[in-house]
Amino acid sequence: MKAAILKEFATPLSVENMPDPVLGTGEVIVDIFAAPVLPYANEVFNGERKMLLELPIVPGTGAIGRIRAVGPDATRLKVGDWVLCDATIRSRDNATNPDITLHGLTARGDGGLHLQRYFHHGSFAEQMLIPTENAIPIGEIKTSDASKWCAITTFLVPYGGLLAANLQAGETILVSGATGHFGSACVAVALAMGARYVIAPGRNEMVLDEMVRRFGDRVIPVTLSGDPQEDQLRMQQAAPCPIDCVLDILPPSAAPSTVKAAIMTVRPYGKIVLMGGIGMHGGSGLELPYPWIMRNCITIYGQWLYPTNAPARLITLIQSGLLKLDNFTITRFPIDEVNEAVTHAAASGGAFRMTVLNSVID
Known part of the structure; x- marks a missing residue:
């Protein structure tokens, strides 16, 4: 061969x-x-x-x-x-x-x-x-x-994180890294699973506009400034309701402060899923405040890839027409x-x- x-x-x-x-x-x-x-x-x-x-x-x-x-x-x-x-x-x-x-x-x-x-x-x-x-x-x-x-191989990665968080229909999720290859796929899968809103932060306004054009007003775009404190405020103010879950899927090149700004937008009793590459190339890791996690009852999931039943479950989403391959x-x-x-x-x-x-x- x-x-x-x-x-x-x-x-x-x-x-x-x-x-x-x-x-x-x-x-x-x-x-x-x-x-x-x-x-x-x-x-x-x-x-x-x-x-x-x-x-x-x-x-x-x-x-x-x-x-x-x-x-x-x-x-x-x-x-x-x-x-x-x-x-x-x-x-x-x-x-x-x-x-x-x-x-x-x-x-x-x-x-x-x-x-x-x-x-x-x-x-x-x-x-x-x-x-x-x-x-x-x-x-x-x-x-x-x-x-x-082949799009299913891209969808599967963030789908594993959404399953880990047990994302429910009607919940609001923020996707950190929404304008990237896997992040944009996460937006599509979260909507297919019934998310009420998907908060989509990013610096590429053309991609953000394209997401809204493709998926409608359930996608809430947020243009990032590069200042972590300012961006955290922008994301929280853009959300029409409390953010139930934050999923980070940014690559190793991203700054830990960018990831932290997104994570800190989640509501009390909310969920965080870490799927990105922070620290993989060395350098600073992700530092989150212990008192904030404890007192707000935040649940943090680390998720690499997806469970064994995820591919078959995702295929049913595609076959039902809820998730489109032609994106x-x-x-x-x-x-x-x-x-x-x-x-x-x-x-x-x-x-x-x-x-x-x-x-x-x-």
Whole structure:
């Protein structure tokens, strides 16, 4: 099969032929039709993000494809089924605290690395081996719609945070990082889940205006000034009602003071979800006042990725029409142009934009 291989950090990916994956029990092989390219993939491949990634490797996180082969223990999946390839691979021998590898991207600790060594190669290839439980059926779709369905891999990240907070219909949420790639997806998912209002702070007024145009007056845009105290006041004053939940999904480059300003807008007895990258590159961490947390009964959730049932639940939101896949403008590249795709993704990874790698451009 043809695949894109990262042999060394800070070097271009090499497109080569390599052996097809070999099927084992508890596994499926998927023909990859479309694989998303993360906006920060270049930062991973040049070593800047310092991901736990053993080389050489076929990168690529998540995909849409069709089942090529199933193991003997598969009772529902069959050859030809369209599936989401869930990139969050969990160890099966500790249900309480499973080790995790994010397929083709990174791992959590030594156990995650051990898992990565087996499920090593990601989705920048014509075929991929994944655990049976990571092949999530999406129903019959057109081949031409495979790229569009890659949007689910973006939606899933903030959806995990919204599930952690147990966001309820009628609640108001503030999305810190709302104008970014994952933050804008969070706005869309929160609205699909029935949020009363989504407070959307950001500095890019064009993106904020576009959100209101797309989603209507349930989105409350807030233009940030860059002054934390001023911005906290702006966000609180813009909210038509108390803010029940704040979800932060800002990247590592964001200032901790920006995150703190957003968090401090939540109401007493409110919820905070931390999903961003503050501190990942070193420097100051997030400092929150202990008395404020305690006396206001604030609940704080740290959430990396999403629970095992999230992909199937999110698919039902899409199939019901509550969450639209066509929010994204998609740019597609053939696998032979993978390095051009990585460059493009870095340059155009903002709100509602997606770069997709296709094994075949139809």
